[in-house]
Amino acid sequence: MSEVIRLPDVGGDGEVIEIMVAVGDRVEAEQSILVLESDKASMEVPCPRAGTIKALKFKLGDRLKEGDELLELDVDAGEDSTAAAADSEPAPAAASEPAEKPASAPEPAPTQVQTEKPAPTALPTSAPAESARVHAGPAVRRLARELGVDLGRVEPSGPHQRILKEDVQGFVRSALQSPGAGGGAGIEPIPSIDFSRFGETEIREMTRLQQLGAANLHRSWLNVPHVTQFDQADITELEAFRLAEKTAADQAGVKLTLLPFLISACARLLEEMPEFNVSLLGDGKRLVQKKYVHIGFAVDTPDGLLVPVIRDAGHKGLLQLAAEAAELAEKARNKKLGSDAMQGACFTITSLGHIGGSGFTPIVNAPEVAILGVSRASHQPVWDGAAFQPRLMLPLSLSYDHRAINGAAAARFTRRLGELLGDVRRMLL
Known part of the structure; x- marks a missing residue:
C-alpha cells in the first residue's frame, strides 16, 4: 500500500540541511529520513512507518513547514493499520526539544x-x-x-x-x-572566579551569533599581526553635497547616508591599491590577488554583529549603494540574511559614528587584510594658512595585516581616502 508521509509539527518551519535516505531505500519505523534546521535548533525527522521509499518530495535546501509532503512510501504489509491515525497527530516532543538530543x-x-x-x-x-x-x-x-x-x-x-x-x-x-x-x-588562561562571593549574579547564555563572532575575532587577533593607522578626513563639502541631494535621494526612495560614500571610495582605492585586495594563503608564503571588489559593512543587530557584502561595489552609483546597503541591513536585523550574502568580502567597513567616539582599533576580518573603522565626525578648527576655519573632520582607523601591508602603504591609503572624501568630484575621475 502506497502512502504519502508529511512533516509533523516540529515547532515551526525549517531548512533541509541533510537527506539521509534515497529512492528505493527500505526504512524502519522511526528511522531518520532528513535533518531540518530551524532558527533555534537542528533536528532529525523520523519516518513514522516502515516500508520502501518510492519518491522523495523535497530536496536539499527546501524550507518545509508542518503538513508538507516528505515522501511516498510503499508501506510494509504487516504494519499496524492504526499507525496511520497516529501519523496525523502532531509531535509535541519535537517542538520542545530537538530530535538530535x-x-x-x-x-x-x-x-x-x-x-x-x-x-x-x-x-x-x-x-x-x-x-x-x-x-x-x-x-x-x-x-x-x-x-x-x-x-x-x-x-x-x-x-x-x-x-x-x-x-x-x-x-x-x-x-x-x-x-x-x-x-x-x-x-x-584567565582563571575562573566565583563572582557570587561579591554580590548577586546571574548567568546569561551568549547567543549563537555572539559565540561564533567571539571565536572568529579571537582567531583573527591571535593569527594576524595588527597595526592601526589613524587619520582624519575633511568631509565638509561632502556633507554639504549629501544634504543638497537629500531631495533626489528621497525621490529615489533611499536615505543617503555617509556609508555609500565610504563604500564607493574604498572600492575605488582597492582598484588603485591592489595590495589591499588580497588574502594570504595558509602556507603564509603566497597571496591571492582578487580581481573583483566586494565590500562588507558591519551591522549591529540584537543578537550580535553581522557583515553583509555588497558585490561589485565599484560599478554602482551612490543611490544604488544606499538602497542595497539599507536592504541588506534590514534583512540582517530581521534574521533574513542568507549566508551567501555574508561571504566573499575583500574589505570591511565598520562605523561607530552614529554612537560616538574619536577613534578605535577594529580587528581585521580575516582572511581579508584590512578593515576601516569610522568614528563620529566633529567640527574642528583647521588652519588654512591664514586663519583657523571650522571644518567637519571624520576620524579614520585603518587596521591592517602587517604581513601583507606595510605602514607606508597604509598611510597612503588613509591619505588618499581623505582626498576622495574631501572632494566627491574625485570619485568621478
Missing part, C-alpha cells in the same frame, strides 16, 4: 577537554581528509570550515555518532581554553 542520551559536556583526542594548541586552518568520513550535516561542516576545525578531532554527542553544532563550538572553547592556545605563547 533524545531524552535518553546523556548531556554532552562541551567545555570538557577530550582525553582520547587532546585539544590542539591551535585550531587547524584546514580539515584533513578524515573529516569527510565523520557523520555530520552540511551546516555543521560549514561551521567547521568557518572556524578552521578538523571534524575528525571532534567528539560526537548526537545519535549514531553524529556531530552537532554544539560539539564543534565546545571543541573550539576547549581548544581556546587549553594552555598555549587561548592565551598564545604558553600564557595561562
Whole structure:
C-alpha cells in the first residue's frame, strides 16, 4: 500500500540541511529520513512507518513547514493499520526539544577537554581528509570550515555518532581554553572566579551569533599581526553635497547616508591599491590577488554583529549603494540574511559614528587584510594658512595585516581616502 508521509509539527518551519535516505531505500519505523534546521535548533525527522521509499518530495535546501509532503512510501504489509491515525497527530516532543538530543542520551559536556583526542594548541586552518568520513550535516561542516576545525578531532554527542553544532563550538572553547592556545605563547588562561562571593549574579547564555563572532575575532587577533593607522578626513563639502541631494535621494526612495560614500571610495582605492585586495594563503608564503571588489559593512543587530557584502561595489552609483546597503541591513536585523550574502568580502567597513567616539582599533576580518573603522565626525578648527576655519573632520582607523601591508602603504591609503572624501568630484575621475 502506497502512502504519502508529511512533516509533523516540529515547532515551526525549517531548512533541509541533510537527506539521509534515497529512492528505493527500505526504512524502519522511526528511522531518520532528513535533518531540518530551524532558527533555534537542528533536528532529525523520523519516518513514522516502515516500508520502501518510492519518491522523495523535497530536496536539499527546501524550507518545509508542518503538513508538507516528505515522501511516498510503499508501506510494509504487516504494519499496524492504526499507525496511520497516529501519523496525523502532531509531535509535541519535537517542538520542545530537538530530535538530535533524545531524552535518553546523556548531556554532552562541551567545555570538557577530550582525553582520547587532546585539544590542539591551535585550531587547524584546514580539515584533513578524515573529516569527510565523520557523520555530520552540511551546516555543521560549514561551521567547521568557518572556524578552521578538523571534524575528525571532534567528539560526537548526537545519535549514531553524529556531530552537532554544539560539539564543534565546545571543541573550539576547549581548544581556546587549553594552555598555549587561548592565551598564545604558553600564557595561562584567565582563571575562573566565583563572582557570587561579591554580590548577586546571574548567568546569561551568549547567543549563537555572539559565540561564533567571539571565536572568529579571537582567531583573527591571535593569527594576524595588527597595526592601526589613524587619520582624519575633511568631509565638509561632502556633507554639504549629501544634504543638497537629500531631495533626489528621497525621490529615489533611499536615505543617503555617509556609508555609500565610504563604500564607493574604498572600492575605488582597492582598484588603485591592489595590495589591499588580497588574502594570504595558509602556507603564509603566497597571496591571492582578487580581481573583483566586494565590500562588507558591519551591522549591529540584537543578537550580535553581522557583515553583509555588497558585490561589485565599484560599478554602482551612490543611490544604488544606499538602497542595497539599507536592504541588506534590514534583512540582517530581521534574521533574513542568507549566508551567501555574508561571504566573499575583500574589505570591511565598520562605523561607530552614529554612537560616538574619536577613534578605535577594529580587528581585521580575516582572511581579508584590512578593515576601516569610522568614528563620529566633529567640527574642528583647521588652519588654512591664514586663519583657523571650522571644518567637519571624520576620524579614520585603518587596521591592517602587517604581513601583507606595510605602514607606508597604509598611510597612503588613509591619505588618499581623505582626498576622495574631501572632494566627491574625485570619485568621478
